[in-house]
Amino acid sequence: MLSNSLRDRDIASQLHPQTNLALHERVGPVIIAEGNGAEIRDANGKVYIEGMSGLWCTALGLSEKRLVEAATRQMSTLPYYQNFAHRSTEPGILLAEKLLELAPVPMSKVLFQSSGSEANDTAVKLAWYHFAAQGRPEKRKIIGRMRGYHGTSIASASITGLPHLHRDFHLPLPNFLHVTCPHFYREGRPGETEEQFSTRLADELDALILAEGPETVAAFFAEPAMGTGGAVMPPKGYFEKIQKVLKKHEVLLVADEVITGFGRTGNWWGSQTFGLQPDMITCAKALTAAYMPLSAILLSEPIYASMVAQSEKIGVFGHGYTYGAHPVACAVANEALRIYEEDGVIAGVAAKGTLMEAVLAPLRDHPLVGELRGAGLMWGVEIVADKVTRAPYDAARAVPAKVQDAAFAEGLVCRALGSAIAIAPPLIVSPDQIAAIGKRFATALDRVADDLGIM
């Protein structure tokens, strides 16, 4: 008999990504019914601060009427058109122009898709196409970083450096390589300074490219600050040193700004916060504040020139998605960018980030906290079993997940990622809500510490 409860119907009908599916059959979903600014309400009426902006994406919260109106206007004028074969729509043109104006380094063109995974997949293809146009088709290996996250489609998952996203999927594909995660707290050696750590990682990259043969390496993908890997900020000097190596070997830098684009770290782009001069930028999420699915690649003039040459040779740029520059998604993105600019949303992130740090800083003394790190409104709290040795808890004990669940019970959404907890509220979060995040998170840590018998 089919149960009427939404919970049971969910279990019976819907497959949930990034979920322990056996556990889901037992516990079912939390059903979210409504959004209001930086808060959500579940189907039982309980209200939470959405301290993760959904999946790092609802930068303007969940009740921004201007975005709804922008979508409605476009829906009633032209709900869909495509941009293959010389067709275009005004929202797509305006958005491409605006992104080129906002770009952190000079960029030539914008190519639209619907998701971050598609953007990174496409960036891989463009890197291949670019070197093929130069008569160097063998220059095609792609380097990512351990704990980097770039999506779950076949190429983007291959760039991703999280083994649980590879296992039993026959991933990564051949020719996708990974270097050390730039997390000084976890990967730094005893006595090593942050700068020395960065130098070692740049040397490692140099050695890998030399061992593979620079003529075989096309691109290096990096999130300016790592999200899913645990909100990891780059160590001092890292990107400066890495970029020297990439330049020397003519390896393209792709900045994956899917999380860091549009204000998350306090500037429009993570590339500005952390000093990247990418050849391509992929972005999504806050591009539309997540009200519609949309991603974009910004690409440099030399890459565009290669694409023109290739498409002339072949007769077509043989790539594209049905929903590529979806006019409703582009109209929403145009409105989101206007709000970020006109309402000073992005200009306000730095001060909110300072407040967030002040609120979270006392937790550095908590027995469960090894490191507090972050920029703007992107924060990571490293959970440790031993503050001195930095040893994490055995993964099977799922201590970070317990903290996440305890915070949820307190009315705060945060996210366990490996041995860390991420906190990344909407950019419109209020000072009072930031204070509440700090209180609720501290209570959650105390509860878990209590349960573990360490307080």
Ligand SMILES: Cc1ncc(COP(=O)(O)O)c(C=O)c1O
């Ligand atoms: C840095 C980064 N790149 C790419 C992606 C993939 O985006 P999507 O889930 O839209 O495919 C994500 C998603 O979280 C991400 O954080």
